[in-house]
Each structure stands twice: as C-alpha cells, then as structure tokens.
Amino acid sequence: MHGAWHGSWCWEGLTSLLLADGWETRTVDLPSAGGEAGVQDDAQVLLRELARIDGPVVVVAHSYGGVPVTQAVAEAENVTHTVYLAAYQLEVGESLLGRHGAPVPSDPDGFQAVPDQPVPLFYADAPAADAEAAAARLVPQSMRSFADTVTAAGWHTIPSTYIVCEQDQALPPRIQEELATRAGAVHRMASGHSPFLSMPGRFAELLTKIASESSR
Template sequence: MTDTALRPTLLLVHGSWHGAWCWEKVTPVLEADGWPTRAIDLPSAGSRADMQDDARAILRELENIDGPVVVVAHSYGGIPVSQAVAEARNVSHIVFLAAFQLDVDESLLGFLAEPVPPSQDGLDAVPENPVALFYGDVPAADAEAAVERLVPQSAKANSDALTAAGWHTVPSTYILCEDDQALPAPTQQALAARSGAVHRIASGHSPFLSKPAELAALLARIALARAGESDG
C-alpha cells in the first residue's frame, strides 16, 4: 500500500489573469487520492505587483509547508516559481504545466520577442475572446464561469527578468498541452527541452478545467515517481 503520510504537498500556482480558484476541480480529486494540496493567489493578478512580489509570496507559502513540496506552475506562474524555488529548501520537484520555464535574465516578453511597453505601471486587461484562448475545450458553463473570475494582470510582471532559476538545481517535469491556443505547442516544446522529463496531454491551455481527473492522475504519477513510492 502507498504510504500517504510520506507524500509531498502539491503547491499549485496559477498563471496570468487567474487565481487559486482555477484549481478547484483538480484539488478535490488529488485530495480524495490522499494528496495534500495548497493553492496560492499571486499578487500580480489584479494589482500592480511585479514578478518578484509573486516570487516572495510563493516563497512565504513554501516556508509555511512542513515536509517536501512538489510545485506545479501554470503558464506565467512558471516564472515566479523558478525565482522562488532557487531560495527554497523544501522543494523536491517542479512541474511546469504549459508554463514559461525561463532562465536567468529572461522575461516573458523577452522570450516571446515582444516589445516592452513604454509604461509598465498599469494593468494588462483580460485578453479578448478568452474562451477561445484559454478554454476552448472546457464545458461552456465552466468556461463562462471562469471568464467572470479573470482579473487584469500587472504589466510589469511580464517584463521582469529572472535573477535566479531554481530548475537548475531542482528536478523538473514539463506537461505540454498539445491543443493550447495561448502558448502554442512548438513554443512549449522549446521550453520543455529545459526539463528533465516531458509528458503530453491532449488539451487546451487549461486542463485543470477541461480534464481535471486526467491532470490530477498525471500529477500524482509524477509526484509518486519523485517520492519513490509504488502502488504495491
């Protein structure tokens, strides 16, 4: 039997415009299977906080967790997670879910070769047609409910460059979302080359809403492998 007491906590970190709420369909599945979970709200969603503010919030959350942690970062969340994990002492693994696995001196806008706006003091509005961008394979009612919860995102967070990248010292796995309209699969493939292992899921950008059971099972398999557990 698997000893659930030895399992790491899964810390779930959302991407731009979102919040901890986006994991609400995944956490019950994980917890029913014996996985302790935490989900954090990043300050850059809905305020002018920058990437380093997000990293500090993640680090504080990690410091409040006893025992090992597997951090799951979605989309933009991969950037402050990489920054925070470089200082953390209890992270055993990072899972990048359709996420920006950036290196030192890289920023989101820089990696995408997009210009930095003249002013970074404002907020980036929720993108037009977010259903097609984020939730194309999510049930319509769930997609509409998710759109209602999106908030503007700090502009500065997208141009802040990493000063440290924790995935250089902490093992990482990339989950590539094959039908992603927000972060296309070829871009994810380039990022995934930085991880030690790569898994694929046939989903859009938000498998936590479109395929929560499948995503939870995949996260559990990755975390079990890291914990050295077996089902026997």
C-alpha cells in the same frame, strides 16, 4: 501557481480530486493578478507559503506562474520537484515578453486587460458552462509581471517536469516544446491551455504519477 489573469480558484476542481486521493494541497493568489506587483512580489508570496509547509513539496506552475515559480524554487529548501504546465520555464535574464520577442515597455506600470475572447484562448476544450464561469472571474494582469526578468532559475538545481498541452491556443505548443527542453522529463496532454478545467481527472492522475515518481 496559477497563470496571468487567474486566481487560486482555478485549481478548485483539481485540488478536490487530489485531496480525495490523499494528497495535501495548497494554493496561493498572486498579487500580480489584479494588482501592480511584479515577478519578485509573486515569488515572495510563494516562498512564504512554502515556509509554512513541513516536508517535501512538489510545486505546480501554470502558464505565467512558471516565471515566479522558477524564481522562488531557487531559494526554497523544501521543494523536491517542479511541474511546468504549459508554463514559462525561463532562464536567468529572460522575461515573459522577451521570450516572445516583444519589446519591454519603458514604463511597465499599469495593467494588461483580460483578453477579448478568453474562452477559446484558455478553455476551448472545457465544458461551456465551466469555461464561461471561469472567464467571468478573470482580472487585469500587472504589466510589470510580464516585463520583469528572472534573476535565478531553480530548475537548474531542482528536478522538473514539463507538461505540453498539445491543443493550446494561448501558449503555442511549438514554444512549449522549446521550453520543455529545459526540463528533466516531458509529458504531453491532448488538451487546451487549462486541463485542470477541461480534463481534471486525467490531469490529477498525471500529477499523482509525477509526484509519486519524484519521491522515490
């Protein structure tokens, strides 16, 4: 599940590596990226996709994607593990804005514009050409998705792993470490916010390790 301002396109390099290793992958586009949808709308998109899959599923959530994933896996029947990649592993009653101590707007309609300097923020350690290409595909993000609170937290019942990105400029590692205390296992990567772009091979290897161990 991709993060704010992004789309399923951000997983393309990673999924090709996983497919080559024999893993079946699915990606979804969240309606909150480019539309006025909120967390519940995003969660329903994931639930519909999960319902189409037979067998056990490991869900990977990046950044904001952790919010609707936390909500959705509480209802899903086939999710066996959740991986939070520099993601918001929230508790019931928390929102993304609230987790940062920011006030929730009285009127959450409208959009949060793409950050002014997305390359150093999201892709500081990625190849320059890849970073610029990714930045060009970003779209405004629904304010409602940042303001909505989580009403169910699937990580209480579904095993989870947190991956801390130690050089992250978007979600400070200090906050990631706090969120990671909610996961059953923690891994760390010497990467910026988007290791699926900056170090897809190493990230694929880590995901394979996590998924293989979760199936034992």
